Structures are given as structure tokens and as C-alpha cells.
Amino acid sequence: MIEIKNVSKSYVKGKKSVEDLNLEIKNGEIFGFLGPNGAGKTTTIRMITGILNIDDGDILIDGKSIKKEPLEAKKNFGFVPDSPDMFLKLKGIEYLMFMADIYDVPQNKRKEKIEELTKKFEIYNQLNNQIQSYSHGMRQKIVICGALLSEPKNWILDEPMTGLDPKSSYDLKEMMREHAKSGKTVFFSTHILEVAEKLCDRVGIINKGKLVFVGTFEEMKQKFKENASLEDLFLEITEK
Amino acid sequence: MNKVIKLTKIFLKNSFSNMDARMGISTKSKSKIIVYGLLFLYFAGLIIFLGYNLLDGLIAIHQETIFVGMILFMIFGLAIIQTIFSSINILYFTKDSEYLLPLPLKPYQIILARTNVMLIAEYLIIFLVGFIPLLMYGILTGAGIIYYLTMIFAVILLPILPVLLISMLVMFIMSFAKLTKNRNKFQLFAMLLILAIIMAISISTSGMKQDLTNEEMAQMVVQANGMIELVKGYVPTVDYLMEALTTNSLFTAIVEVLKTLGITILGFIIYMLIAQKIYFKGLVGNLFGGGASSSNKEINQKEYRNSKLYKSYVGKEFKNMARNPVFLMQCLIPAILIPIIMVVVVFAGFNSDGMGLEQITQMAQQMPTNTFFIACIILGVIQFFTMFIYVSITAVSRDGENAVFMKYIPVSLYKQYIYKIIPNIIMNIVTILVTLGMAEYLLNLPVITLIALFVVATIMGILQSIAMIIVDLKRPKLNWDSEYAVAKQNLNLVFPVLLSMINIAILVGFVYLLKDINVYIGVGILGILYVIATFITNKYLYNKQYELAEKII
Numbered sequence: 001m002i003e004i005k006n007v008s009k010s011y012v013k014g015k016k017s018v019e020d021l022n023l024e025i026k027n028g029e030i031f032g033f034l035g036p037n038g039a040g041k042t043t044t045i046r047m048i049t050g051i052l053n054i055d056d057g058d059i060l061i062d063g064k065s066i067k068k069e070p071l072e073a074k075k076n077f078g079f080v081p082d083s084p085d086m087f088l089k090l091k092g093i094e095y096l097m098f099m100a101d102i103y104d105v106p107q108n109k110r111k112e113k114i115e116e117l118t119k120k121f122e123i124y125n126q127l128n129n130q131i132q133s134y135s136h137g138m139r140q141k142i143v144i145c146g147a148l149l150s151e152p153k154n155w156i157l158d159e160p161m162t163g164l165d166p167k168s169s170y171d172l173k174e175m176m177r178e179h180a181k182s183g184k185t186v187f188f189s190t191h192i193l194e195v196a197e198k199l200c201d202r203v204g205i206i207n208k209g210k211l212v213f214v215g216t217f218e219e220m221k222q223k224f225k226e227n228a229s230l231e232d233l234f235l236e237i238t239e240k
Numbered sequence: 241m242n243k244v245i246k247l248t249k250i251f252l253k254n255s256f257s258n259m260d261a262r263m264g265i266s267t268k269s270k271s272k273i274i275v276y277g278l279l280f281l282y283f284a285g286l287i288i289f290l291g292y293n294l295l296d297g298l299i300a301i302h303q304e305t306i307f308v309g310m311i312l313f314m315i316f317g318l319a320i321i322q323t324i325f326s327s328i329n330i331l332y333f334t335k336d337s338e339y340l341l342p343l344p345l346k347p348y349q350i351i352l353a354r355t356n357v358m359l360i361a362e363y364l365i366i367f368l369v370g371f372i373p374l375l376m377y378g379i380l381t382g383a384g385i386i387y388y389l390t391m392i393f394a395v396i397l398l399p400i401l402p403v404l405l406i407s408m409l410v411m412f413i414m415s416f417a418k419l420t421k422n423r424n425k426f427q428l429f430a431m432l433l434i435l436a437i438i439m440a441i442s443i444s445t446s447g448m449k450q451d452l453t454n455e456e457m458a459q460m461v462v463q464a465n466g467m468i469e470l471v472k473g474y475v476p477t478v479d480y481l482m483e484a485l486t487t488n489s490l491f492t493a494i495v496e497v498l499k500t501l502g503i504t505i506l507g508f509i510i511y512m513l514i515a516q517k518i519y520f521k522g523l524v525g526n527l528f529g530g531g532a533s534s535s536n537k538e539i540n541q542k543e544y545r546n547s548k549l550y551k552s553y554v555g556k557e558f559k560n561m562a563r564n565p566v567f568l569m570q571c572l573i574p575a576i577l578i579p580i581i582m583v584v585v586v587f588a589g590f591n592s593d594g595m596g597l598e599q600i601t602q603m604a605q606q607m608p609t610n611t612f613f614i615a616c617i618i619l620g621v622i623q624f625f626t627m628f629i630y631v632s633i634t635a636v637s638r639d640g641e642n643a644v645f646m647k648y649i650p651v652s653l654y655k656q657y658i659y660k661i662i663p664n665i666i667m668n669i670v671t672i673l674v675t676l677g678m679a680e681y682l683l684n685l686p687v688i689t690l691i692a693l694f695v696v697a698t699i700m701g702i703l704q705s706i707a708m709i710i711v712d713l714k715r716p717k718l719n720w721d722s723e724y725a726v727a728k729q730n731l732n733l734v735f736p737v738l739l740s741m742i743n744i745a746i747l748v749g750f751v752y753l754l755k756d757i758n759v760y761i762g763v764g765i766l767g768i769l770y771v772i773a774t775f776i777t778n779k780y781l782y783n784k785q786y787e788l789a790e791k792i793i
Contacts, residue, residue, distance in 0.1 A: 049648040052793060053786075074650035086642045089563040090556065093543050101552035102649050111544045127539055130563070 001027050002048065002077075002154055002187055007057035009043055017043050019209045021057070025187050030180045032200035033189040036238050040209040041189045042082065045158050048187070049079050061154055075103070077154040078147035084139035084163070088132035092123065092142050095131060096149060103150030110149075117145040120175075121168055136163040144172065155179060157188035161195060173199055193230045207238045243345060247353035252360060254336070254721060279731065283368050291373040295380055305486045307377055312398060312478045312485075315370040319362050319402035324434055327403075327410045329566060329724030330358055331519070332526045336721055341524075351515045355407065361729075362399045371395050374485075386493050387485060393497045394481040400504050401477055404511040410434060411515055414522035428565040477503055549651065553659035560638065561631070561663065567638060570727035574628040575667035579674040609683040612754060612762035615693060616747045618679050619766070622697045623747070625671045627740035630733060631664035632708035636792065637717040637726045643792045653785040657713075661705040668701030689759060696767045703774040704739055706781055711735045713788040 004023040010016045018040045025031040035041045046052040048059050050066050050073070059066045064073035087095050093114070100110050118124040121141040123134075131139060140163045148155070155176070161169050176186045176199060190196055196203050197217050205213040213220060217230070224233050291307075298304045331354055340350060374391045377383070413430045477500045484496035547555075561567040635657075636643050646656050676690055676697075685693075711732055720726050747766075754762050781788070 046644075046793065051644045051647045053790065071650045071652060074648060079648050081644070081648075083641065086645065087556070087560070089560050093539055094556075094559065097543065097546075098552050098556050101546060101549050102651060105546070107544075107546045110546065111541075114544070 001025065001060075001062055001185060002156075003060040004044070004048070005057050005059070007044075007047060007059060008055050009047060009052060010055055017209050018047070018206075021206075021209075021211055023204055023211065023214065025185050027185055028180055028183045029201045030176055030186040030199055031188070032196035032203040033187065033206065034191075034193070034196055034203055034234065035189075035206035039206045039238070041206055042158065043209075044206065045156060045189060048156060049077070050074055076152065077156050078150065078152035080140075080144050080147045080155075080157040080160050082158040082162070084136065084143045086131070086139075086143060089130060091130050092118075092127040092134070095142060096127070096146055099146040099149050103152075105150050113149055113151070114145070117148060118142075120171055121145060137165055137168065140164055141168060148175075154185045155187065157186070159190060160188055161190060161192060193234055197230055205234070205237050213237050244349050244352045244356070247345070247349060248356040248360075251330075251334075251336075251353060251357045279734070280368075284372055287368055287372050288376060291376050292380075295373075295377060299380065304377070304381055305482075308374070308485045309478070309482050311370055311373050311377070312394065312481055313475075315366050315395070315398050316402055316475055316478055318365060318369060319399040320406055322362055322365065323358060323403045323406035324410075325569065325728055326358055326361055326724065327407045328414070328430065328434070329722050329728070330354055331407065331410060332414055332523060333566065333724060334722040337523055338527055341527075347516050347520055348512060351512065351519055355403070355511075358403050358407065359400065362403060363395075366395060366399055370398075384488075386488075386490050390481075390484045390493045390497060393500070394485060397497075397500050397504050398477060398481060401507050404507050406434075408511055408514055409437065411518050411522055414526060415518040416522075416525075428568060430565075550655075550659055550662075553651075553656065554662045557635075557660055557663050564723055566723035566727050567634075571629065571631045571634065571638075571663075572667060574630075575626075575671045576674065578628050579625050579671055579678065610686055610689055610759055612757050612759045613751055614683065614685075615689065615759050615763050616751045616766075618675065618693055619697055619700070620744045620747045621679075622672055622675050623700065623740045623743045625675060626668050626701060626704065627736045629664060629667045629671065630727060630736065631667055632661045632705040633712050633732055633736050634726050634730070635660040635664070635709050636712045637720070637730070637732075638723075640718055640720055640726075643716065643718055647789060647792060653789050654782050657709050657781060657785065657788075661709050664705040664708070665698075665701055668705065669698060672697045672701065689763075692760060692763045692767075696763055696770060699767060699770045699774055700743060703770055703777060704736065706774065706777045707739060708736055710777070710781055710788065713791070716791050718792065 002023075002025040004021050007018060007021040008016055009018040021040075021044060033041055033044070043052065047054050048061070048066065050070050054067055058068075059073075061073040062076040064076060066073040087098070090098065096114050096118075097110070099105075100114075105113065114127075115124065118127060118141075121144070123138055123141050123145070126134065126138060131142060134142065140160070144157075144160065147157075160172060164172065173195070176188075180186050180201070200217075202214065202216055203220070204211055213223075215223075220233055220237075221228075224236055228236070295304060295307050298307050371391075374395065375388075378387050378391065410430075413433060480496040480499045480503075484493040484500075487493055487496070561571050636646075639645070646653060672694060676694060679685060679693075680690060715732055717726055717730055717732070746769075750762065750766060754765070757765075
């Protein structure tokens with residue numbers, strides 16, 4: 001479970017990039033975080049993951065405060081950043097083993113988990129190659145594998161579908177569904193409204209640093225225009 | 241030509257805005273001027289101080305013209321050394337090359353713009369180490385207007401040829417990039433090969449004047465300006481400009497400058513002809529050819545073995561440096577190479593004076609060597625060598641935008657800082673061992689002294705490593721388009737030099753204050769002092785671990 005409580009952040013004095021954000025992502029839920037460019041999505045994700053300090057408020061990951069107990073909180077999530085260009089000089093297997101060492105993945109589980117994930121994403125045969133030789137999509141896949149290796153309860157994914165081929169995108173969505181079904185949490189940001197509509201139990205829309213809508217798509221349609229397309233609804237909410 | 245100027249401006253802006261961002265002065269032009277101004281004054285002051293002392297000494301023995309020769313040589317040599325490192329990066333490893341190729345630009349425009357960037361980078365340094373000392377020479381020797389005009393031509397013309405020559409060599413070697421299956425290993429091999437070629441050339445030319453006898457040498461030194469002959473005959477353009485700068489005849493000066501200009505233009509024409517033929521072949525090969533090594537072999541069961549986090553993290557740091565040609569050349573290799581180069585240069589110098597290595601060691605061993613004075617000299621030499629190890633000062637910046645990784649993994653930032661500086665400490669130890677090995681060979685010191693020196697030098701290395709990661713954290717350079725921007729074009733690299741200078745000054749102070757102290761007590765006091773300094777610096781790193789990471793976003 002991820003709890004965001006009265007969180008604010010300013011980069012420049014007097015101008016809040018995220019203002020008084022309150023959000024609760026429950027266990028067993030897939031939550032989509034939407035918003036136009038520069039709305040505050042990445043800032044929020046960076047605060048949840050401890051990359052950015054929080055000015056006001058707090059964020060709890062499974063009850064652990066990212067502010068007060070950062071290491072404990074960080075153990076409770078797996079994070080996929082928006083850019084997969086990481087550790088390009090490492091081989092795929094070296095990167096995964098490094099992640100396994102960081103997250104204390106037990107020796108007997110490593111092989112099984114690495115094989116399971118990388119075979120699912122069809123990159124198993126590439127593990128002996130340096131990540132810099134991978135395509136964008138393959139890099140995205142190896143980063144996802146690294147984040148999921150320790151079986152974290154909470155998944156935080158920043159634009160995870162970018163660069164993935166249709167099959168991998170489908171597999172990832174299935175994995176997200178399975179993960180949520182087992183009572184765990186998925187929080188992800190996306191620009192693809194159709195993905196959010198089909199996959200998410202609830203969505204949050206952020207605009208100019210403020211949360212302007214939280215709920216299901218049905219609720220969104222009821223609250224705004226019932227027959228409008230998803231795109232129209234999104235534009236109406238964010239351009240108000 | 242307009243497009244060449246525009247391209248050059250964009251390339252320069254890109255690298256300088258990186259520098260500004262690194263220093264946190266991108267928005268305030270006033271503070272930008274102050275920071276650049278202070279840095280300039282610092283280096284200019286240092287050069288004037290050193291240059292003045294040298295020139296003053298040479299004037300006293302009527303050998304001042306050798307100063308001109310030395311400066312011209314230095315300009316030429318610096319241009320070569322700088323271009324070895326800059327050309328391969330500017331020509332091949334900048335990320336913007338991929339975006340440039342599809343643009344409607346003519347090959348010569350890209351080549352010219354890239355060459356301009358290399359040359360402008362040269363001129364910035366040469367203004368300091370060439371222009372200022374030559375100007376000082378003119379003032380102190382009361383030179384006339386001919387000298388000053390010739391000097392301007394000399395400073396402008398002299399660096400061009402070495403830049404073109406080295407760039408051609410680099411282009412030639414890189415033109416094979418397309419043929420290679422393993423791009424990374426080829427890049428590394430290319431850099432080492434270029435370095436080896438340059439070293440071989442410099443070593444072979446350094447022996448050219450060894451056939452002079454001691455009597456001939458002595459005669460040359462006594463003759464007014466006779467020493468100038470010693471530095472002549474290596475590089476034609478240096479000879480012409482030396483003649484032009486030391487003559488009183490306007491006609492001779494014009495002829496010599498024209499000769500230099502002619503050779504430079506000829507070199508430029510050849511360069512452009514060759515570059516247009518081979519540059520893009522290598523560039524395309526480097527960007528797209530072969531790819532990194534690719535293998536489908538089964539994963540060895542050993543690969544799945546877990547290891548301690550510190551081992552895994554430090555291993556990752558080493559792999560990241562060793563597999564990246566620029567970082568390897570800038571961070572790891574200097575630790576071994578610089579002491580060795582120095583030894584070769586020093587011994588070659590001794591030998592050319594007609595003195596054998598055996599005589600030097602015999603002479604050294606006849607002196608009392610186990611003294612505090614000698615211990616401080618050895619520590620000072622180690623400080624001088626270790627200031628070229630850039631592992632810690634680039635520890636965070638090397639990760640680039642990926643540095644945020646440090647902040648979302650469940651490992652304390654302090655621990656990660658320590659893991660990141662361990663390679664710096666290890667490379668420091670390598671340098672210390674090489675230097676102590678040399679000292680032992682020359683001076684035959686007791687084992688206990690060597691151990692004491694090793695301990696103190698290692699503590700100084702730890703202090704340097706911690707202090708430098710603090711600097712990097714305070715001024716990280718995370719948005720770079722080429723590794724070169726971190727490992728070379730980075731003003732933070734001044735800090736290891738500054739710290740080493742401070743350490744050397746402390747050592748000088750100690751020698752002055754504690755002249756006759758027992759070597760072990762003296763080294764012991766130094767050790768205690770550095771343990772305290774290291775403890776305080778480490779405490780600061782620990783206490784401020786979160787604040788220090790604020791710029792990593």
C-alpha cells in the first residue's frame with residue numbers, strides 16, 4: 001500500500017510543483033497516474049521513491065515513511081524509471097545479479113527468478129551481452145526484470161510501456177494484473193489513455209501540481225460527460 | 241562557412257553549458273564571470289610565478305632565449321597530449337554525431353567544426369601556458385614590436401599542426417572501427433595504440449641528442465644562448481618560430497613566420513583531403529558498426545552466485561570504468577602509467593647527461609636517505625602522482641543521469657559513497673606501491689620506513705578520496721553528452737590538483753619546521769595529522785550524506 005499524505009514540493013520558492021497531494025493506493029489495486037507533460041507526475045514518483053525530498057507531508061510505503069525510514073521504505077518497492085539507459089557497460093546477467101545483491105534475493109531463488117522473468121520477456125539469450133548492445137525495448141525489459149527480481153510488494157513504474165513491443169507490453173500488463181490479484185500494489189504513470197482504461201482499477205489525474213481527479217473510469221464518465229471519448233474527458237479535466 | 245561557424249558555436253555551447261551546469265552558474269552571468277575570473281587568475285598567477293623564477297635564472301646566465309624554445313616546445317607538446325585525449329572523444333564519442341549525420345551538412349563542414357572545437361580548447365590552455373610566459377619574456381627582455389607581433393602568430397599557428405597530425409592518426413586508426421566485431425574493445429585498443437605510438441615517437445626523439453659529449457654540452461651551456469641549440473632540430477615549425485622570436489631582423493622574422501604558415505597550410509590541405517576520405521567511414525563504423533560484443537552462450541552457473549553487497553558494488557564501479565575507454569584512460573591507467581612515464585623521463589634525462597643508472601643509485605645510496613626530509617620528498621612525489629587519479633572526483637558524475645539509482649535503492653547513501661571511492665583508494669595504493677618501489681630501488685630504504693610511508697600515503701589517499709567525492713556531490717555533472725565531458729572537460733578536476741598542492745605545501749612546511757626530527761617521529765606526526773583530517777572529513781560525509789545528494793535528481 002502506498003499512502004501519500006498532504007505532500008507538497010517546490011523547486012522555485014513560491015511556486016509549487018506538487019501541491020497538497022493526497023492519495024492512497026490500496027493493496028490489490030492497479031493505479032494509473034495520468035497528466036499532461038510537466039503536470040507533476042515525475043515529481044510525485046520521485047518523491048515516492050525517495051529521489052526527491054518532500055517539502056511538506058509524508059509518503060508511506062507499507063506503513064514505512066520514505067522520509068523517516070527511507071531504507072525500510074525502499075525495500076518495499078521495485079521501481080522502473082522512465083529511462084532504461086542504465087548500467088550500459090554491464091552485461092544483462094551482471095546487472096540482474098547486482099540488483100539481486102542489493103535486494104538480498106536468496107541464492108536458491110536467483111536462478112529460477114532470473115530465468116522466469118527473462119524468458120517471459122524473451123531476453124534470456126541476451127543476458128551474456130552488454131546492455132548497451134540492447135535495443136530500447138530490450139533495455140526497458142531488463143530494467144523491469146531487475147525491479148521485479150526481489151518480488152517487491154509494491155511496483156512503481158514510470159511510463160513502463162514505452163518502447164515495449166506488443167507482446168512484451170501484453171505480458172507486462174498480464175503480470176501487473178496477476179500482481180494486483182495476489183493482493184499487491186501497482187502504481188504506474190502513463191500517457192496511453194487506452195492502457196490506463198483497460199488496466200487500471202482507479203486512475204489519478206494530476207494537472208499543474210494538483211490532483212484534479214481520482215476514481216474509476218466509470219466515475220469519471222459520470223462526473224463529466226457520459227458519452228465523451230476518453231481523450232475528450234482527459235482534455236476537459238486537464239484544460240479546465 | 242557560415243554553417244561551420246554555427247556548428248562550431250553549437251558544439252562549444254554544448255560543452256561549455258555542461259561546464260556551467262557543473263559549477264552551478266548557468267543562470268547568473270555575474271557569478272559566472274567571477275568563477276571563471278578567479279580560476280583564470282589562479283592559474284595565471286601560478287604560471288607567472290613559475291615562469292618568472294625560471295626566466296630570471298636564465299637571464300642571469302645569459303641563456304634567456306632557451307625560455308622561448310621551452311615554451312614553444314611546451315605549446316607543441318601540450319597540443320599533442322591534449323589532442324590525443326580530446327580528438328577521439330570530440331571526433332567519435334560525442335552523442336550528437338548520430339543526430340548530425342542526417343542533417344543536410346557537407347562532410348567538410350562537420351570536420352571543420354569539430355576541428356575548430358579541438359583548436360579552441362587548445363587555445364584556451366595555450367593562452368595560459370604559452371601566451372602569458374612569452375609576453376613575460378618580451379617584457380623582461382625589453383623586446384621590440386617585432387617580437388610581440390611574431391609572438392601572436394606563433395601562439396596562433398603552432399598548435400594547429402599537432403592537432404591536425406594527431407587527429408589524422410586517430411581518424412586513420414578509427415577507420416578500422418567498421419571492421420571490428422567488438423566496438424568497445426576496439427575503442428580501447430585504439431586509444432592505447434595511439435598513446436603507445438606517441439610515446440614511442442617521443443622516446444625515440446629524446447635520444448636524438450645523446451651523441452653529444454659532456455665537453456660539447458658544457459661548451460654549449462657556457463656560450464651565450466648556446467643552449468638553444470640543444471632544443472633545436474626536433475620540430476620544424478618550432479625551429480622557425482624560435483628563430484623568428486629570437487631574431488632582431490624584421491626580414492628574418494617575416495620569412496620564418498611565413499615558413500611556418502606555409503607548412504601549416506600544407507598540413508591543413510592534406511588533413512582536409514584525408515579527413516574527408518576516412519573520417520565518416522570511422523564515425524559510421526563507430527556509431528553503428530559491429531555493435532558491442534554479442535554472444536548467445538549459456539550463462540555459467542557461477543554467474544548466479546550471490547556476493548556481498550560491497551563486492552558487487554565496487555565490482556560494478558570497476559567494470560563501468562574498465563569497459564569505458566575514456567574512463568579507463570582518465571581514471572585507472574594514470575595510476576600506473578604516470579609514475580612509470582616519470583621514471584622513464586627522469587632516467588632518460590640522466591642517461592643523456594652521460595650518467596648511468598648505476599651511478600645515480602650509488603650516489604643516492606651514499607647520502608643519508610633514511611631522513612624525514614627524504615620521507616617528505618617521497619610523500620610529495622606520491623601526492624604529485626595521485627592528483628591525476630580521477631576516480632573519486634568523477635564518482636557520481638560518471639553515472640550521469642543514472643546517478644538517481646543511488647537514491648531509490650535500499651542502501652544507505654553513505655555506504656554507496658564509500659563503495660564508490662574504494663576504487664580511488666585502490667588506485668592510490670597502486671601508485672603508492674609503484675612510487676615506493678622506485679624509491680626503494682634508488683635509495684635502499686629500511687623496510688620499516690617503507691611501511692611507515694605506505695601507511696601515511698594511504699591515509700592521505702583515503703582523505704583525498706573522501707574529499708573529492710564531496711566535491712563531486714556538491715558540483716555533480718550529470719547531464720553529459722560524452723564521457724569526455726566528465727573525465728576531461730570538467731572544472732572539478734582542478735580540485736585533486738589543489739588538494740595535492742596543499743598537501744605538498746604542508747609537507748614543505750613540516751620539513752622546514754621539523755628539519756632534524758627523527759624520521760619515524762616526523763612521519764608519525766604527519767600520520768596523526770592526516771588521520772584526524774580524514775576522520776573529520778569522513779564525519780562530514782556521513783552527517784551530510786542526504787544533503788550532499790540533493791543535486792542528484
